[in-house]
Amino acid sequence: MSTDNGTKKGDILVEMKDIRINGFSDERWHEIIKGVDLTLRRGEVMGLIGESGAGKSTLGKAAMGYTQPGCKLVGGTILFDGIDLAHASDGQKRELWGSRIAYVAQSAAASFNPAHRLIDQTVEATVSHHVRPAREARADAVELFRSLQLPMPDTIGSRYPHQVSGGQLQRIMTAMAMSPRPDLIIFDEPTTALDVTTQVEVLAAMRSIVEEFNTAAIYITHDLAVVAQMADFIKVLRYGEEVEEAETRKMLSKPEQAYTRSLWAVRSIEKPEQPSDDIALEIADVDAAYGGRVKVLHDVSIRLPRGRTVAVVGESGSGKSTTARVITGLLPPIKGEVRFNGQPLPRALKDRNRDQLRRIQMIYQMADTAMNPRQTVGDIIGRPVQFYLGKRGREVEKRVIELLQLIELDESFIDRLPGELSGGQKQRICIARALAAEPEIIICDEVTSALDQIVQEGILKLLLRLQKELGLTYLFITHDIATVRAISDEIVVMFQGKVVEQGPKSEILAPPHPDYTELLLSSVPEMDPDWLTQLLKSRRAEQAAG
Amino acid sequence: MHPVLATVLQRLALGVATLIMVSIIIFSSISLLPGDFGQAVLGQAATEDTVAAFRRELGLDKPAPVRYVEWFTSALQGDFGTSFSGRAASGVDRSRPVVDLIGPRLKNTLFLAVYAALISVPLALFLGITAALYRNSIYDRMVNAATLTTISTPEFFVAYILILLLASLNPIFPSLANVTIDTPFLERVYRTSLPALTLTLVIVAHMMRMTRAAIINLLASPYIEMARLKGASPREVIIKHALPNAWAPIATVIAFNLAYLVVGVVVVEAVFVYPGVGQLMVDAVTTRDIPVVQACALIFAATYIILNLIADIVGIVTNPRLLHPR
Incomplete structure (x- = not known):
């Protein structure tokens, strides 16, 4: 719908002044956005970055004149190409949405309607806004699919959302946003739910199509390295206020605010690697299957040296969590064995005795769902103290307080419920619960993935300190290479249920790599605005050569 | 075979199994009812021989499993037997098929x-x-x-x-x-x-x-x-x-x-x-009138089973995940 973007680059497209948005939660209104200004010109891409709760998504949607249910705009002006969106009627806004302003959501899998075919959803807004007749819009959508490098662009649209992968859905959503040729696209964390290897392709596709049509965009993310590849300039938000705004290269090379620097805090943890041959736990030649049919692990062998951290990396579906389930006995393997201190462990959980159970503990990704919301922190941590160590009454309470101190929380937490804790505190309680059993091995399944960078850093430092003090052995499952670099001694790379390689950190991270490891490592975005360009260039060169 | 067809057939089989279960329950619960039809119809004055003869005539003297199989197989063919009513002690048989x-x-x-x-x-x-x-x-x-x-x-x-x-x-x-x-x-x-x-x-x-x-x-x-x-x-x-x-x-x-x-x-x-x-x-x-009660109960049960089967099928065919598998 936009006319001849190229010549008009530089005109102001969106101008927001002193935006204030309130949100309703816990029975009262809170300020979510506290007076933020935002200016975007035609053809520019702005990165909006901050931790969860910083208000970046709320601000991004406000640029379209949209406030979620439960939020309201209480002050400020929003001008989109001269149109006052703060006071526009719903009808006026609906005319703009899906024709001149488009939105790309975080979870493509949840944001496509499961009941309709992809092509129909792709062209829906274009057709209903009379931007283009249906036949033309469909033909154009196929061309968009092609330029987004989707497989089988001519027929992929006739599928339903559940029939294509997450990365493909995210690209189709980009095509959907691009279909009416909008002036502005809001990308709301579009790659957060994707594996790194998939993320690269999606980022490249989004960037090239935004450049091709010279569309202005607001790119919302919490990952600075990702936004560095996409944005011309970056605005950092915290607690609903602007921290700073600068041109991308300048922001990366010398951020002015300490807060901005802390956003890549995890990347600053450095743990020296210590090799060890004292094996605490070993799984040997394990095959495992769900429901006795679909085999998900093939000949997996992993060794955990005592007092060390072994990081298991791989994309979703590679068998990382299944490996953890085999070790804990939740999923008895169909072949192979688990040896603990040289002795084979019974395969199934129910055959293990209490002492065997005590020595291997687990911490989960979602601290929220891993705790009973009706139990107090004291009950949650006290339970394993009673169950495994047989303590009673005052002794339990004393131990719980010791454990709380160990995880750097004070004893006032003992009577709180999980709902009263922050995400980082919840994860600390889960760590304390694992420690309460006085285990030798702790399996950490994506324990920091749901947390913000700064909180992640705190949790990782805590885990490292506990390891040093208590001599714990960690099996650390993650898909985040930065975390792996920060904390591991050894690395296991998994792909499609097989172990690609295992070895000391320095060895695995240094070339030469097996093909898959190479792909995985090279796909991790770096804090360099030219990283994606360089990567694509070198991959293309390799393809040409290979 | 299309997976949806397989699911529908599976539900159909389950429906039939449910119907058989229900028929057993109907049959046995009616057998457990206190009192005796022969006694009730013929009145207190009837001799034991008369009652026994009456029961024999209605087939009530056979063991329950035999009666159940006879009843259910003929019910499947649309024959629910003959109503007990109209068979009064007067001796004139005015009873009608259920x-x-x-x-x-x-x-x-x-x-x-x-x-x-x-x-x-x-x-x-x-x-x-x-x-x-x-x-x-x-x-x-x-x-x-x-x-x-x-x-x-x-x-x-x-x-x-x-x-x-x-x-x-x-x-x-x-x-x-x-x-x-x-x-x-x-x-x-x-x-x-x-x-x-x-x-x-x-x-x-x-x-x-x-x-x-x-x-x-x-x-x-x-x-x-x-x-x-x-x-x-x-x-x-x-x-x-x-x-x-x-x-x-x-x-x-x-x-x-x-x-x-x-x-x-x-x-x-x-x-x-x-x-x-x-x-x-x-x-x-x-x-x-036991044959009529049994027939009504069976028809009611079948109604529930069929309608729920239809609802299940609607649920399946309106779910693209089932209708269009990966």
Whole structure:
């Protein structure tokens, strides 16, 4: 719908002044956005970055004149190409949405309607806004699919959302946003739910199509390295206020605010690697299957040296969590064995005795769902103290307080419920619960993935300190290479249920790599605005050569 | 074989298995009823020999499993045996096959059920969708309040109110729904209007509220927000984006209520003196006419099973994940 973007680059497209948005939660209104200004010109891409709760998504949607249910705009002006969106009627806004302003959501899998075919959803807004007749819009959508490098662009649209992968859905959503040729696209964390290897392709596709049509965009993310590849300039938000705004290269090379620097805090943890041959736990030649049919692990062998951290990396579906389930006995393997201190462990959980159970503990990704919301922190941590160590009454309470101190929380937490804790505190309680059993091995399944960078850093430092003090052995499952670099001694790379390689950190991270490891490592975005360009260039060169 | 077909066949097999289970339960629970039919019919004065002979004649002397197999296999062929009533001690046999007794009654019941369903299902869907569209508005509240009132009122009372309003004060419809086998179609529709209306008022609330809830439940989904951000109007959001994903729960509730129209209408039949199956079953129970009771119970069970099967199938074919597997 936009006319001849190229010549008009530089005109102001969106101008927001002193935006204030309130949100309703816990029975009262809170300020979510506290007076933020935002200016975007035609053809520019702005990165909006901050931790969860910083208000970046709320601000991004406000640029379209949209406030979620439960939020309201209480002050400020929003001008989109001269149109006052703060006071526009719903009808006026609906005319703009899906024709001149488009939105790309975080979870493509949840944001496509499961009941309709992809092509129909792709062209829906274009057709209903009379931007283009249906036949033309469909033909154009196929061309968009092609330029987004989707497989089988001519027929992929006739599928339903559940029939294509997450990365493909995210690209189709980009095509959907691009279909009416909008002036502005809001990308709301579009790659957060994707594996790194998939993320690269999606980022490249989004960037090239935004450049091709010279569309202005607001790119919302919490990952600075990702936004560095996409944005011309970056605005950092915290607690609903602007921290700073600068041109991308300048922001990366010398951020002015300490807060901005802390956003890549995890990347600053450095743990020296210590090799060890004292094996605490070993799984040997394990095959495992769900429901006795679909085999998900093939000949997996992993060794955990005592007092060390072994990081298991791989994309979703590679068998990382299944490996953890085999070790804990939740999923008895169909072949192979688990040896603990040289002795084979019974395969199934129910055959293990209490002492065997005590020595291997687990911490989960979602601290929220891993705790009973009706139990107090004291009950949650006290339970394993009673169950495994047989303590009673005052002794339990004393131990719980010791454990709380160990995880750097004070004893006032003992009577709180999980709902009263922050995400980082919840994860600390889960760590304390694992420690309460006085285990030798702790399996950490994506324990920091749901947390913000700064909180992640705190949790990782805590885990490292506990390891040093208590001599714990960690099996650390993650898909985040930065975390792996920060904390591991050894690395296991998994792909499609097989172990690609295992070895000391320095060895695995240094070339030469097996093909898959190479792909995985090279796909991790770096804090360099030219990283994606360089990567694509070198991959293309390799393809040409290979 | 298409997986949906496989699932449907599997559900069908489960339905048949359920029907067999239910038939066993019906048969054995009636055998467990206290008292004896022979004794009851022949009276206290009858000698033991007479009673035994009577029982032999009816086949009641055979062991229960044998009687069950005989009964169920012939029931599957449409033969529910002969009614006990009419076999009075007088010696003249005026008894009739159960099928002849139930047949016309069942037709009446089904006629009324279809009539009530044709009014209530579209009405409930319309009210449910519009209530979801204008949720929390005055309209929504009024629809909710009105339907809750009708569902909270005993059905015989609804029936008498309707008779008062539409038959006594304003003589639009007849207050008695007396139809015979020869009543012409339009006349039949006219005469059964009040019972159909009563049943509509009784069942519409449940279906309407489920429709509304199923749709509103989906409105928080990310794909609904996406549809809004694509500029879809509230009406498009509900009809095009929410409703197609809401059919499964709605179909379940509709099936449940349609089954009620067949098996639960005895009170309404009594009020309007309508010759339906419910009335027949109650009569059969009081006269210990076991073949009729068994046949009615089996028909009612089959109604529930078939309607729920249909609801299941609707749930499957409206779910693209099942209809179009990866």
